[in-house]
Amino acid sequence: MPSLREKMAENGFESNDDYEFQLRCLLESPAKGIRTLNVTGEGERRKTAFANALARSLDFPHVLYHDFTDQSPPLPDVILPPSRDELGREEPPIEPLDQIVSEACAQSEGDPTVLILDQLHAADFREHIRIHRLVSSCYWDIRDGRYFANPRHLLLFLISEEPLYHALQKESFRVWINRVSERHLHYRPDEFGLSPVAQPLFDAIAQLFLALDAAPTRSELARILSDLQLHVRTTEHLQLSLFGRTEGLERAAIASPEHQPLLASVVEAAQKLLVTEHIELSGSPGRKRDPD
Template identity: 70%
Template sequence: MPNLRDKMARYGFESNDDYEFQVRCLLEGPTRTLRTLNIEGDSERRKSAFATALGRALEFPHLLYLDFTEAHPPLPDVLLPPSQDEMGRAEPPIDPLDLTVSEACAQSEGEPTVLILDQLQAADFREHIRLHRFINDCFWEVRGGRYYANPRHLLLFLISESPLYHSLQKESFRVWVGRISEHQVEYRPADFGLGAAAVPLFAALAELFRALGSAPTHSEFGHILTDLQLHVRTSEHLRLCLYGRAEGIMRDALAAPALRAPLDAVVAAAATLLVAEHIELRGDC
């Protein structure tokens, strides 16, 4: 059976880091309040990709998403009926947050549901207070009406580019999604269908990535190997390849003078291997 990391990779989020433990803590926690995940990190929209991929990997039937920076968010499937005041006057349209949370409540009554609230720093602070009440009371109030959430079915993911409101943070399990993976993977030639002749190249690549402070994922590493076979012939080629293939490598870091020797070593090792044998890459790259 594929693990959580492999499942999330299928849905667009690839990392060397394993989030099994954090997700287990979240899912196996008490359900007297809504289980809430606070997704932090230095990765900007990578956090959004993490939240979406996690919801899909958990195979929840319903995944709802609201970005507070969107000027015109899409309408949810469940629309609240228009309302009038005591004088018969039509009230303003329902806010997108009210629509989305109300739909999440309705869906959670029958089936597992994930609600992702993204870019929460753009929301009015009063909405942060309402969300705190929602987590504890398990109902969302809209113009006097209450929409109840099933705490056994509903997961709430919160993403913000600034620290969460203190009370919201206290009710959440916090997870860090970094721009680069914290877990260093030591790749071996056999992982990519190569023999012992590729050992010097893999050693040179390992030294280069240590110098960069980077940990490429399996697919990124495989793409780099392919480029070394087909295209890379100079250190400048390798710089462009690394920036193009590895999400966590910054352009400025590749220009550092201290990186010249590690880059040259990789290019030389790749050239030696190409002379020695024809490389046939196999496996999932």
């Protein structure tokens, strides 16, 4: 079975950090209302990518999304005709938030459903109060109608650049998303289809990233290795490859004079490896080298 980290990478969010523990706390702890995840951190739209990838990785039949900053939200699947009250006055159309939350409530009656509410800081504070009522009481009011959510089936993900309304925060489990991965993984040559002869190159790369205070993901490292094979011949080339391939790595840090010896060590190790054997690099673990 793929790990949560692997499944999230397949769904667009790659990170060395593991969120299995946070997910267990959210899903397996007793809850009175709707289980709610508050996605926080410095990741900006990376938080959005995290929420969507996590929702898809759970294999829930329904994933619904609403962005409070979207000025042109997509049209609903079903457009209801205008309605009139008892005096013949035409009622305004249903707001996008009401549309998406009522749909999530309806879907949760029969199927597991994730509702993602993004950029919540842009919403009117009264909407925060309504969302808190949904979480704690499991219903959503629209005009004269009330929609009930099944707390066993509905998950709510909240994304905000500002702290949540206090009562809503107390009902949520917070998870922190960084701009880049914090966890350093120790990669081996055989994970990329290489022989142990490539170990000095992997050691040099590990020392460089440790000095840069960065941690490449598997796919980032695979692309850097490919560049080292096909394109990189100087430290300047390596700087461009590192900046182009590694999310969150700053140009100033790569170009710092203190890192030049480490950059040179990586280039030298790569050149020695190319001389000693013909290599075919792959980002897929377990793929073997083609024989010469």
